[in-house]
Amino acid sequence: MNRTEPASPDLIDAIRTIVGERGMLLGEDARARSCDPFRSVPVLGPAIVRPADTDEVARVLALCHARGQRVVTHGGRTGVAGGAIARADELVISLERMNAILDIDPIAMTATVEAGATLEAVQQAAEGQDLLYPIDLGAKGTATIGGTIATNAGGNRVIRWGMTRQNVLGLEAVLADGTIVSAMNRFLKNNTGYDIKQAFIGSEGTLGIVTKAVLRLTAMPCTQNVAFVSLPDYASVLGLLSRARRLPQLSAFEVMWQDYYHLVASHDPARRPVEPDQPFYAIVEAMGFDDDVDEAAFAEFLEKAFSEGLIADAVTARSQKQVKDLWQVRESSEILVREMGPFVPFDVSIDIARADAFAQATRTALSERFGDFRMVTLGHLGDSNIHVGVHIGPETAMREIEVEECVYGVVHAFEGALTAEHGIGQAKRAFLPRHVAPGALDMMHRLRDAMDEKHLLNRDVLF
Ligand SMILES: Cc1cc2nc3c(=O)[nH]c(=O)nc-3n(C[C@H](O)[C@H](O)[C@H](O)COP(=O)(O)OP(=O)(O)OC[C@H]3O[C@@H](n4cnc5c(N)ncnc54)[C@H](O)[C@@H]3O)c2cc1C
Structure with a gap:
């Protein structure tokens, strides 16, 4: 891969005249930052440039363009596709001072x-x-x-x-x-x-x-009804989703497979609203504008789901604290990071009706390829978006590409999308050509060439 030289000291000096001392982080101060939210990936380049306004961004980029200097943009560095990773020959531009x-x-x-x-x-x-x-x-x-x-x-x-x-x-x-x-x-x-x-x-x-x-x-809605439910099978998940879609105020439908819920519930008793004895769990939320009407509609929705056998068990939130506690079960990434050891994350879209078949096919493919493995499955199922985490042992990080090949092979077979919401970043770029049609990929290349012919912006992102 082509590399440019690290930014020269005179370029750094020229940028300093634009953004001032406050606008520069150098050396160790720059390296102390991680480009990734879950692992330490230091900024390897010489500086983090922190412009104060659009004009400063424009002047810094014009200078970098004239010198052929590559640039990586940083927001909050919470992106999970490696899009903010900056190499030794790249300058970071952070928007952190432009936060008004x-x-x-x-x-x-x-x-x-x-x-x-x-x-x-x-x-x-x-x-x-x-x-x-x-x-x-x-x-x-x-x-x-x-x-x-x-x-x-x-x-x-x-x-x-x-x-x-x-x-x-x-x-x-x-x-x-x-x-x-x-x-x-x-x-x-x-x-x-x-x-x-x-x-x-x-x-x-x-x-x-x-x-x-x-x-x-x-x-701003003024009512928020939230239920955490367990379900006996995937047909019930689909049945519940279909019913929930008829709630006019539906605002979230999140599904957790047992592999995920069991892990979270067994490591934090506070995140165990129902027994972990069913194959599926869901958070259903409705946000509206009328206390009585919304609560009655939500209660009726749950009762009908119970009477039809869609739900095995349910807990509803009675206070804002309980709302937070129920959502906390879904937002347990720190437990995954701690208990799964290294894991390879996936963020794919799959036809909702086939999402569980996809999860099963993925387990089969992983088992055939790696023998022992651990997998967790959850996601914004109402949006066809599933997140999967895979651990194959201490060598997970070293064999990441093999795990990805295995799982993306199943995604391809299910005609799913390589990424639903996290993006390609640097992490998935090798898989992009297989997952978009050649004409669409060609147009992406043409667009990028037209807007940044030297590919100075986020050079290693996408393709
Ligand atoms: C605990 C956790 C939960 C998350 N949940 C979700 C979720 O539910 N849904 C979801 O979609 N994502 C989720 N994410 C991923 C992440 O939060 C999002 O991708 C978010 O949009 C990244 O914003 P950021 O400011 O941190 O961007 P960064 O991580 O700093 O950057 C991400 C990418 O955008 C580019 N970029 C950043 N700022 C700019 C800019 N101003 N102009 C041009 N390019 C820029 C970067 O170069 C990089 O390629 C989650 C992440 C974590 C850690």
């Missing part, structure tokens, strides 16, 4: 924010005006708006409000050569030419650095 909430408009129901603002900060600012920014994920305290746009993040409430793409009205970005592209649309309807923002959403930082965004807000 510029405006919350309660009439238009929009938030205008800088890209380094965290998801949680935006949610809190919206909440202050009785509004909701509905993108929600476990890493919201650290993940940034820019990162969620770059990865087109999904999360827990996609079934109701869609992915990030559906919640961004406009954005501003800086191209590889320093050109500022302002597409800060505030309208729900705007067909004035190409919808430029869509090129950047999900582009994983390869087409430009997102610096600002206009986000679509929604009225």
Whole structure:
């Protein structure tokens, strides 16, 4: 693979004149940062550049472009596809100082924010005006708006409000050569030419650095009914999903296979709302605007599901604390990291009706290839998105590529999507050509060549 030389000291000096001392982290200060949320992957390049505004981003990129300097963009570094990993010859540009909430408009129901603002900060600012920014994920305290746009993040409430793409009205970005592209649309309807923002959403930082965004807000629901249920078989999971979809206020439908729930429930008694004696578990959530009506509809939904034998056991939340506790069972990545040892994570989309068949086929394929293994399965099933974690023993990390080949072979056989919401990053780039049609891949290459002909932005991401 082609490599450029590490950034020269005079380039670093020139960048310092743009961003000032506060805008630079050098040497050990830069290396102390990990580019990955779950393992230590230090920044190997000489500096982390921290511009204060769009103009500084543009001037730094123009300089890097003129010198052929590669750049990796950092948001909150919670991405799980290795998209933020920076090598010795790459400069990091971090949006961390560009974190202002510029405006919350309660009439238009929009938030205008800088890209380094965290998801949680935006949610809190919206909440202050009785509004909701509905993108929600476990890493919201650290993940940034820019990162969620770059990865087109999904999360827990996609079934109701869609992915990030559906919640961004406009954005501003800086191209590889320093050109500022302002597409800060505030309208729900705007067909004035190409919808430029869509090129950047999900582009994983390869087409430009997102610096600002206009986000679509929604009225803050005032009721939240949550149930944690166990189910006797996969047909019941599908039956419950079908019923839940008829709840007008359905906001989440998360499913955990027994392998996942058993692991979590046996390592934390507080995360054991029901006995771990069934093959499937689900969190069903409905958020609405009328206490009595919503509670009655949710209770009726659960009663019918019980009477039809879809549910084996159920616990409903009676307080905000209980809501949090039930969701905590689903958000147990730290238990997985601790108890599974090294594991290879997967984030795939599979036809909902065949998701359990996929899980079984994956287990069979892993068993044939590796003998002993451990696998956990869970996901945003209502969105056809399943997360799988696979551990094959102490050599898991060393044999990661073999595990990936094995599991992605099954994904391909099931005509699934290589990644549902985490993106390709650097971790899955070897598998991209097999999972997209040649014409689509060719167009991706053409788009990237047109926008960043030197491939200076996130060089090792995607392809
Ligand atoms: C505990 C946990 C739970 C998670 N749950 C979910 C989930 O439910 N759904 C989901 O979709 N993801 C989830 N994620 C993954 C992660 O939170 C998302 O991918 C998030 O969007 C990353 O945001 P970030 O600011 O941390 O981006 P980073 O990790 O810093 O960057 C991710 C990618 O985007 C690029 N990038 C970052 N900022 C910009 C910018 N301003 N302009 C251009 N490119 C940029 C980076 O170069 C990199 O390629 C989870 C992660 C963790 C650790």
